[in-house]
Amino acid sequence: MGVSILLLLPSLSLGQDPGETGKARTLSKTIEAKNRVFQLTVTEAPSAPRDGEEVEFALKLTERVEGGFAAGEIPVENANVTIRILLADGKPTSSIISAHSEGGPGVYSVHHAFSEEGEYKISLVARTEDSTEIRADFPISVSAVPINYYVFVLDGFLLLITLGFLQIRYTRLDKQFSSSGFALKALAPEGLVTLTLLAGGILTAHYFIPIIQVRQEPQGSVAVAANESSEIVVPKETQVLFGIRTQVVQPSKIVSGVAANGIVRARPQFKGEVVVPVSGRTRWGARTVTVGDTVRSGEVIAVLENVLSASEVASLEATRTDLATKGKQLQSEATQAKQRLDLARTELERSRSLYDAGAAPLKRVQEAELAVKAAEEQYAAAQAGAQITGAGEERVTPVRTFPLEAPISGVITEVNFTAGQQVEAGKSLFTIMDLSRVWIEARVYEKDLAAVTSTRLATFEVPAFRGEIFSIGNDAKGKLLTVSPVVDPQTRTVSVIYDVANPGVRLRDGMFAEITIDTSGDREVLAVPQGAIVEEQGRKYVYVFLGGEHFEKRLVTLGAQGQEGAEILSGLKPGERVAIAGIYQLQSSAIGSS
Known part of the structure; x- marks a missing residue:
């Protein structure tokens, strides 16, 4: 009988709230x-x-x-x-x-x-x-939580069956023993077992059928479900307007490995400064320059005027007086030399005339010619001395000038110059850098040193040109220059320096760089560009082009990641097309259609 009571339970409803599934x-x-x-x-x-x-x-x-x-x-x-x-x-x-x-x-x-x-x-x-x-x-x-009255009906049903069973057994035992006392004693063990089964059945019923009705809650977060959309419809004209482009998913080589932060630096040997040699007042050279202008090595950028002190000016005036006196003396000597030259030339003409008439010997003509030559030399020397003294007197001024020349060819990156400014010796007026090539200095943790020294390939990205990947290999565009033999005791990092070309001077000294040192070798994996990946709540998605006007937002699992692409472990198959441009517009379309 007890078994029959338990067998009734599976055939009854378990008491889920009918029609109430907790949907949103x-x-x-x-x-x-x-x-x-x-x-x-x-x-x-x-x-x-x-x-x-x-x-x-x-x-x-x-x-x-x-x-x-x-x-x-x-x-x-x-x-x-x-x-x-x-x-x-x-x-x-x-x-x-x-x-x-x-x-x-x-x-x-x-x-x-x-x-x-x-x-x-x-x-x-x-x-x-x-x-x-x-x-x-x-x-x-x-609303109030509804009461499940079915459980009370089931309790009553079990109780009636149990009492009916005990009544039937009591009647049979009473007839058998013809004594109610013996019948009750014989019924006691069976009654105890039956009541125990009744209690177990009621507890089981209450376990499967709670008095307070329950309902199944929707699985997962409603907020997450509210923002997910598996398929999106984007009209063709909208795709063109938004610039949506797709790319075939196929095995390719991605640069992945050790990630490091770095700094763009000017090469030390191609960085120069224009420094004031003595104190003085500044003025521009042949042209004015500013930050970004290109200059040539040796070009006069500015001029420094050095004004003498009072004692130096007094000494200078004494020198000027001496030069003036000496200049007058030399001018007088030049005048006398000119007179002697004129007399010598007159005597030479007379001697030649007498020689032609046979009145004078040849020796006299030769002596006259030597006298003219000597007089010419004396006059030239006296005249040169007078000119040098006059030039020296003109150059003796209380202001000395110093041309300030560019030490290297390059671009002016810093200007601390104002025309007419009084500056002290040692001040830097201009900083010039040749940025046609620059260094990328990466800081690599010592635990990654073995992997870094085994490869010469890397890529890097700078925030100023986000999305553009610069490659470093063994060519003229970029190469590994050196790995420092010293570990920084504070950061436990090693300096790794790359020398890279910088056409158009796009990379600037001091720029931050994100570097990936390639340790992946030549392995090809199923990969998509980084720009195709969307992250939402820690999960990675791509938009798969299904054809025509249909896209699917699909969950993917990523493997190795580089700056240009990421390995796809699951979620995509070779030959499928994913969106690589217009991602933001696809996200907006997904939200608008959800």
Whole structure:
């Protein structure tokens, strides 16, 4: 009999709340604030909540943008979203509750348990990063938890069967022994077993069929589900407008290995400064220059005028007087030498005339010619001395000038110069760098030193040109220059220096660089570009082109990662096409269609 009672249990309903699966309910409102249009969607799970039951509210906030490149429903990120639970008459029943970002861009989540049944409303306030305030109220009804009366019916049914069984057994025993006392004694063991089975059956029924009805809750976060969309439809003209491009997924070699931070540095031997040799006043050279101008080695950039002190000026004046006196003396000697030269030339003409007439010997002509030559030399020497003395007198001034020349050819990177400024000796006026080639200095941890020294290949990226990957190999574009033999005792890192070409001088001294030193060898893996990967809540997705106007947002598992691409371990097959440009617009389309 006890076995038959237990066999009845599987045939009965286990008491799940019929028709109540806890599915989500969605409410939407369009709100205008500061001449902008926002769409607020509240997803409530479970729908029709009950007292004592925790409810999750997923709040998705988007802004409607008309026209332009990013037209559509744009998620409002980094907003400060709070809610407050009010009774229908406006009386608050909770403190202000802050929502947290969950499930993707523009999606916020908050949890709350209602203690009593009744009519409530959610008062929501969202403040965007530009201080735009969005307010909205949403009604919500909370019902009492229903009682499962089936369990009481089952208890009564089990009790009736048990009592009926005991009554039948008592009647048979009473007839057998013709004595009620002997019948009760014989029935006692069976009655004890039967009542024990009855208690076990009731407990089992209450375990499988709770008095308070329960319902299955939806699996996973409502906020996450609110932001996921497996398939997206993007019209062809919109694809062209958004610049959406795709690429075939295929095995390829990706540069992956040791990641390190680095700095762009000018080569020390190609960095120079223009320094003031003596104190003085500055002025420009043949042209004015500024930061970014190119100069040649030896070009006069500026001129320094050095003004003498009072004692130096007095000494200079004495020198000038001596030079003037000597100059007059030499000028007088030059005049006398000129007179002697004229007399010598006159005597030479007379001697030649007499020689031609036969009145004078040849010796006299020769002596006259030697006298003219000697007089010419004396006159030239006296004249040169006078000119040198005059030039020296002109150069003796209280101001000396020093040309300031560029020590190397290159680009001016720093200017500390003002025309007419009084500067002291040793001050640097200009810094010049030849940035046609630069050094990339990476700091590598000592544990990675063996891997780094075994390869000469690397890539790097700088924030100024995000998305552009610079390659380093063994060619003229870039090469490994040196690995420092010293480990920094503070950071436990080793300096690894690469020499790279810098066409167009795009890389600047002091730029930050993110370097990946290639230790992957020649291994080819299924890979996609880094720009094709989207991260949401720690999970990685790509947008797969299904053909025509259809894209699929697909979860992928990544392996080795480089600056240009990432290895795909699962989620994609060779030959499929993924979006590599227009990703933000695909995300916006996914949110708008969800």
